[in-house]
Amino acid sequence: MRSNLSRRLAVLLGCLFLAVPAQLLGPATALAATSVTGGGSTYVGPAMDDWVPGANSKGIPASYSGLNGSPDGVNRYGLQTADFAGTEAEVTSLEKAGVGGARTRERGYQYIPDVAGAIAVMYNITDAGGAPVDYLHLDQRTIGRIFSGDITRWSDPAIAQTNGGKAFPDQPILLVGRSGQSGTTALFYDFVAHAAPEAYRSFMTRSGLGGFLPDVRPIDLQNAQVVGRYNYNLQSGSDQIAQFVSGTPWTIGYDEFAYAKKHRAQAAWVGNAGGQWVQPYAKNIAAALTRATLRPDLSQELSGVYGNPDPLTYPISAYSYVMAPCLPSPDRDTCRGGYADPGKTETLSRFLDHIACQGQVNMAAIGYSPLPPNLSQEMMNSIARLTGQPAKQLNPGNCANPTFHGSLGAGSESPPDPFAALGGVDKLTSGGAGDTDGTSTGPAAPDAGQVTADAGADDLANGGSKNWREAEPASYRGAGLGGFGGWAALVLFAAIVAPLLIRSFGRVIKRR
Structure with missing residues (x-):
């Protein structure tokens, strides 16, 4: 009887595990991650000082050094001594100024807005x-x-x-x-x-x-x-x-x-x-x-x-960017290919996901402005350009970025x-x-x-x-769910599965 009970519990727990949405399982179920290092922009430095510890606490092994400025970061990225760069300088500007950029173009890159x-x-x-x-x-x-x-x-x-x-x-x-x-x-x-x-x-x-x-x-x-x-x-x-x-x-x-x-x-x-x-x-x-x-x-x-x-x-406002690899694409002539190590793809994807949502929460308090919803979504699109997988669609139910909830966060005034x-x-x-x-x-x-x-x-x-894309712009819709987010899926899952679990356990106890 005891062995039958153990088998039933194992089956039920296995079903429970398989039914939970993947995005709710957290770092423990992710692919093996390889450390990624970035460098460059000092403009984004205080934001990175917020993002990196937050990501590390989730088991995302990312690091960043913003000591020598955007051009240095872009050139280090091109030389592959950095896995990603922080920059406000563009490759074309560096080439025109005669201070590098050729190796970066050879490696391939995409610009990913990360904060205002x-x-x-x-x-x-x-x-x-x-x-x-x-x-x-x-x-x-x-x-x-x-x-x-x-x-x-x-x-x-x-x-x-x-x-x-x-x-x-x-x-x-x-x-x-x-x-x-x-x-x-x-x-x-x-x-x-x-x-x-x-x-x-x-x-x-x-x-x-x-x-x-x-x-x-x-x-x-x-x-x-x-x-x-x-x-x-x-x-x-x-x-x-x-x-x-x-x-x-x-x-x-x-x-x-x-x-x-x-x-x-x-x-x-x-x-x-x-x-x-x-x-x-x-x-x-x-x-x-x-x-x-x-x-x-x-x-x-x-x-x-x-x-x-x-x-x-x-009037002296601007976005900062992460520069990262991307897979070849007909509409992206700068993309040359991803990381040779799939563990780096996994790590940077999770790091960008963290920046796009949870990472935007403190930005107003430390001297920035969080990304608008459409550019947080562009971070998801950039992950898709790196992995070749469909882009995660953000909404107020699965993204903590305050702009999804009609706010810019504490310290915005x-x-x-x-x-x-x-x-x-x-x-x-x-x-x-x-x-x-x-x-x-x-x-x-x-x-x-x-x-x-x-x-x-x-x-x-x-x-x-x-002008840069055909999709309708995202707009603020208050603090409501505004979509079928991860937690809503979990509640629905619990409502459906919990009664089945209770009945199954009841039958087991009755038989004992």
Whole structure:
């Protein structure tokens, strides 16, 4: 009797195991995984610092080192000393700039958007009375002129105009940027080229970088003419930039916003095309990227972001990417093949799955904005391009990404504009001389008749453009299930199977 009971239990447990959906079984039932290592972008570094431990806790052996920037990561990926890369620099840009990319093209690759971020304009200055300034407002053209060496002193009228009309102390501006090749540098100077084109062209020509003109942005400022002529201090990494700015008076630098938060560096309020002043919080990044154009290979074109009329827009926003292998495909001429080791395919697939959903939960809190639903789904599509298997379809029932639930997550809201509390005045943005009673006042809100939130027919909710594919854009549908997710399947399974199990056990006990 005891042996019959054991056999019945084994059969029932086997049926239970086979009936549970595979995606609910967890790491224990996955194929044997091989460790994967990635490197490159520092822009995505704080996000990777969140994703890697979370993935490791699930038994996903992934690691990442973001020390030397996107170009280094892309080149290491091409040399196959890295299994994947983090990058904001594209292969075509590296090839045009003459700094590599050929081996990466030989290996084959796909761009996989992994998070939305923004470059903060960090600064450290005091006012005439010696008090730290935490309210610096800069319009886009002024930022472009500063980082092109056209504005060299903190007392410049262009800076005073948007800061109450009162000049800051007459101190030289010390610029702070990245040494060596950097995707963040390329992103930022793409913005500068649009914000102040004449000053940018002069900067490029006079610093010996004119060979990049007209359509390739500099990825490396480590040039004696840049450092000597333009009072530029170059730091080796993003952490170093933020630390240097936060500890050195009269500095201004560019760096991913997550580093400004990490090192408590002040970030400027930047004027946008909607007439508002914003900082790079998740809500402002998400609004900006509704005007990003994603090409068929998912690489980004950002000119629409800089001029986005949405009043929430933070204009120096961009996506970051994972670069990974993919199987040959008629619609992907960059794909050459997957990993020789199927264990690496398994590991990277699970790592990307983690990033797309659970990995997006903390992004707003640490200085990014989570991916919109359509780009989380693109991460699933990228896994399919790597494995050759059908793509998992995401929905609110099986994806924790807050954008699937009508949210951007904790920490997505910017603090209030300090000038707004003082009323704001039109004359600060229209060339006025400021007040006369010594009280600093800030930029006025835009005329309601001028600003609209028209996102255009080709925009996607929270980022991207549907020009790059035919599918309908994903939109927020509240916190409901919105689909037949994994847990819903498990509940249904339990409702069907549990009565059968109870009856079977009842018969066994009765026979005993």
